Amino acid sequence: MSLTLEGIAKLAGVSRSTVSRVINDHKSVSDEVREQVWQVIHDTGYQPHAAARSLVTRRTRIIGVVIPEAVTKLFTDPFFPLLLYGITETCNIHSYHLMLSLFNGPVGQREMYRRIVGSGHLDGVIIASAHLDDPLIPSLRADGLPFVLIGRHPGEGIHTIDVDNVGGAQMAVEHLIRLGHTRIATIAGPQTMSHGADRLTGYRQAHEAHRLPVDKRLIVEGDYTEKGGAAGAHRLLPLSPTALFVASDVMAIGALKTLRAAGLRVPQDVALVGFDDVGVAAAVEPGLTTVRQPIGRLGAMATDLLLSLIEKPPAEEATAHHIVLPTRLVVRESCGVMR
């Protein structure tokens, strides 16, 4: 494959420029010549050299996906695989490539960032960090590289896309309220991450909407691990809530185990709703009512948005997109009916 434009040109009996025009689908080439050149290209299996092309077009057709905090999340959570899947699907459709960068937390992040962004490898970046104050974000803005953030962010003019964490949580808790529960506890996620904060907001909004007071003692914060869920449930049990809204899949598993160990039945003794980051909890506990999130679509839409940003750069300071994908409640027996 050390065939170049020049080679094709010779074989087709035309000039480099003509072959280039054919490849890039320019108008001004006679149908006859175009046909012929394509023939040669196909016969030889020629492919233009990406680097050479990038050098002049300043485009690579590569987008980056940056996932900080890989260690902790990647194993436990099928969120990232699904997200990646959605992203690659869309990349495949549009003939883009995907460069994946995983970090182990903030250490060396700054330097990694420079390596990734500074080398000009990327046309744009998807950041899958829900940290509300991620240091990458100001850097990216400064560099003027198109990027889309998965999650929410307080900053201005940042394109974000997220599943509806607030709405999902609210739906879940309202469901419990409608079943008659009034002492609904929650094991929330980390409040420094947007989904953690949002799901708690939803919990609060549900109470407000139904004029139910929020008992702060019924709110504990977990860390999205099974252990955290178990510990959270442990702290909540003495307060004898009748229902429990757990802000993540994996924590729900932990909470379930604690409940069972305490001899409590679900939903007879404690009703339970989880946030289904993708089905782990539901797989373990088929009866679990959960909020379902379209993670694959999230990845796909993030990519679509990014590509549109890349291909038609928005007019100076056009307003940023903030896409929110609806979540839905999958009701199963774990909520029971309040006796």
Next chain:
Amino acid sequence: MSLTLEGIAKLAGVSRSTVSRVINDHKSVSDEVREQVWQVIHDTGYQPHAAARSLVTRRTRIIGVVIPEAVTKLFTDPFFPLLLYGITETCNIHSYHLMLSLFNGPVGQREMYRRIVGSGHLDGVIIASAHLDDPLIPSLRADGLPFVLIGRHPGEGIHTIDVDNVGGAQMAVEHLIRLGHTRIATIAGPQTMSHGADRLTGYRQAHEAHRLPVDKRLIVEGDYTEKGGAAGAHRLLPLSPTALFVASDVMAIGALKTLRAAGLRVPQDVALVGFDDVGVAAAVEPGLTTVRQPIGRLGAMATDLLLSLIEKPPAEEATAHHIVLPTRLVVRESCGVMR
């Protein structure tokens, strides 16, 4: 960042070549000048343009990771996330980048392959396909692009790396045999994939080693899904095996459910050993004895091997590497002791 070598050269009062030498750490530059140039580079935050560099060096410092059959596996199986994690770790250490390609099975694979490999984007590729007859492999060999296959492959001269599926399975089954079991059934994986075949081989070898006959009816094939595991167990129950070796994590969960639904206790009625693709089954069922595989290290070592292939191309037809990482048996109560 539209600063170029030329710019740095001017600022430092030297020529392009000198700056280039400094960047590429060539010997022949006076310490004084070298120092000075680095200063300017740091001050300006200059980074060489990757495409321009690649165009002349014919190196991109990007490796590809190709995962066919993404749809089916990616969700269910934490194998890929862990593998990716190991790979990125190693890439980070060596300042390589990772391009991820996921396919949905063979459709369009050929064309995707050309896009990925033909464009010259990649210095090498890791193929995470255990299909014994993956069509990518001959193509890659023909192209002369360095690649490492995760899994096993019948072809000559192919660098492969895998966890010890045969040994792990054999260890697991021998453990059951030592506990006194003689009717050990297995739910095997797909026999068209190397790990599927290998784990069954291990099962057979364990029997041979202990001069135990293999009852073919006790071997059923699953598809690595929970459903497949449940169905497999269902087919095996009438044959009343005293022990069960399940060739995958997820299938073990399915099998467990079937056993329970049938009112059978583990290990009292049926002893169980699983193949822990990463802990899903063990998480669900903490008492489950499993074969543990070092998937993260698998990714890391695959990358190390690939990079060494890239950086010092082996002498014409040096013998290929076939690395096998040991697995170990994590014994928990699910094996019980044969009464």
Next chain:
DNA sequence: GTGAAAGCGCTAACAT
């Protein structure tokens, strides 16, 4: 509609 020629930013001989 087509070709000739100028570069994109870098590295690597080749001079000095």
Next chain:
DNA sequence: ATGTTAGCGCTTTCAC
């Protein structure tokens, strides 16, 4: 030890 020069393979004016 440093500068000069010639490309790497492509796109893109600019002529014709």
